[in-house]
Amino acid sequence: MxxxxxxxxxxxxxxxxxxxxxxxxxxxxxxxxxxxxxxxPPVVWIMGxxxxxxxxxxxxxxxxxxxxxxxxxxSMKFHxxxxxxxxxxxxEAMEKTAEEYPGKFYLVVEGSIPTxxxxxxxxxGTYHGNTRTILTEVVELGRKAAAVAAVGTDACYGGIPAAxxxxxxxxxxxxxxxxxxxxxxxxxxxxxPPNPDWMVGTLAHVLLYGIPELDELGRPLLFYGQLIHDxxxxxxxxxxxxxxxxxxxxxxxYELGCKGPETxxxxxxxxxxxxxxxxxxxxxxxxxxxxxxxxxxxxxYESLG
Numbered sequence: 001m002x003x004x005x006x007x008x009x010x011x012x013x014x015x016x017x018x019x020x021x022x023x024x025x026x027x028x029x030x031x032x033x034x035x036x037x038x039x040x041p042p043v044v045w046i047m048g049x050x051x052x053x054x055x056x057x058x059x060x061x062x063x064x065x066x067x068x069x070x071x072x073x074x075s076m077k078f079h080x081x082x083x084x085x086x087x088x089x090x091x092e093a094m095e096k097t098a099e100e101y102p103g104k105f106y107l108v109v110e111g112s113i114p115t116x117x118x119x120x121x122x123x124x125g126t127y128h129g130n131t132r133t134i135l136t137e138v139v140e141l142g143r144k145a146a147a148v149a150a151v152g153t154d155a156c157y158g159g160i161p162a163a164x165x166x167x168x169x170x171x172x173x174x175x176x177x178x179x180x181x182x183x184x185x186x187x188x189x190x191x192x193p194p195n196p197d198w199m200v201g202t203l204a205h206v207l208l209y210g211i212p213e214l215d216e217l218g219r220p221l222l223f224y225g226q227l228i229h230d231x232x233x234x235x236x237x238x239x240x241x242x243x244x245x246x247x248x249x250x251x252x253x254y255e256l257g258c259k260g261p262e263t264x265x266x267x268x269x270x271x272x273x274x275x276x277x278x279x280x281x282x283x284x285x286x287x288x289x290x291x292x293x294x295x296x297x298x299x300x301y302e303s304l305g
Contacts, residue, residue: 061196091127173186202222225264259287
């Protein structure tokens with residue numbers, strides 16, 4: 001099965017509202033991914049300060065299913081939430097992956113990385129008598145990986161754990177890499193949590209065609225290239241100055257606190273829950289894919305001003 005990059009981009013950017021990557025062409029994408037990923041590239045998924053929501057989101061991917069992703073496309077060597085092994089045996093699997101596949105495995109980081117107290121606020125476990133922190137793993141595995149995917153706003157920009165007063169010194173993957181002089185490419189896939197299409201679609205692009213085109217914030221333009229405000233169903237009300245004063249009113253939700261005018265993502269088209277709905281449909285955009293989330297956008301229900 002052959003799937004050109006142009007065809008893939010077209011599938012990802014399909015304009016039909018509510019129809020995402022999952023529903024468009026599952027068979028061609030899965031077949032192309034299986035072919036491209038011959039040998040099942042090893043993946044290590046580590047988790048810092050977060051709620052596991054990004055893992056839960058990707059587990060909800062429909063086409064390809066998470067079973068197809070894990071068994072036919074990649075070889076997941078470490079993921080503390082879904083793997084059966086635990087303790088030192090699990091950490092050994094992670095360490096061996098980096099030793100056996102230097103420059104050939106992919107690292108996924110979920111959650112922000114605490115740096116105060118030498119990173120002791122988030123410990124992965126003990127290995128050969130030494131405490132392994134998420135900071136240690138991000139630095140050591142990050143140096144050896146072929147590329148790194150920071151999934152979720154916490155890993156991309158610090159997110160909620162880095163909000164004021166940030167007692168743990170939480171930082172993003174890119175901040176850690178800059179401090180330690182690590183040159184491994186990083187792809188940011190923000191969201192609280194990211195849409196499963198954004199994660200699986202980016203994985204597909206990396207395997208099929210290499211790292212996708214990124215914006216200045218390290219996000220794939222494929223999914224984060226359009227302003228939500230420009231595509232909002234309430235945009236007409238904004239232009240005519242008709243603003244809702246409370247939920248249920250007719251009008252734009254800008255004055256209720258909608259952050260769509262500053263938020264870049266294709267939620268309006270891709271939607272959530274397998275294309276059923278999205279935030280603005282019943283509430284408002286809280287700007288969760290932006291680097292200033294949470295501090296800039298709280299309180300949620302106050303306008304940008």
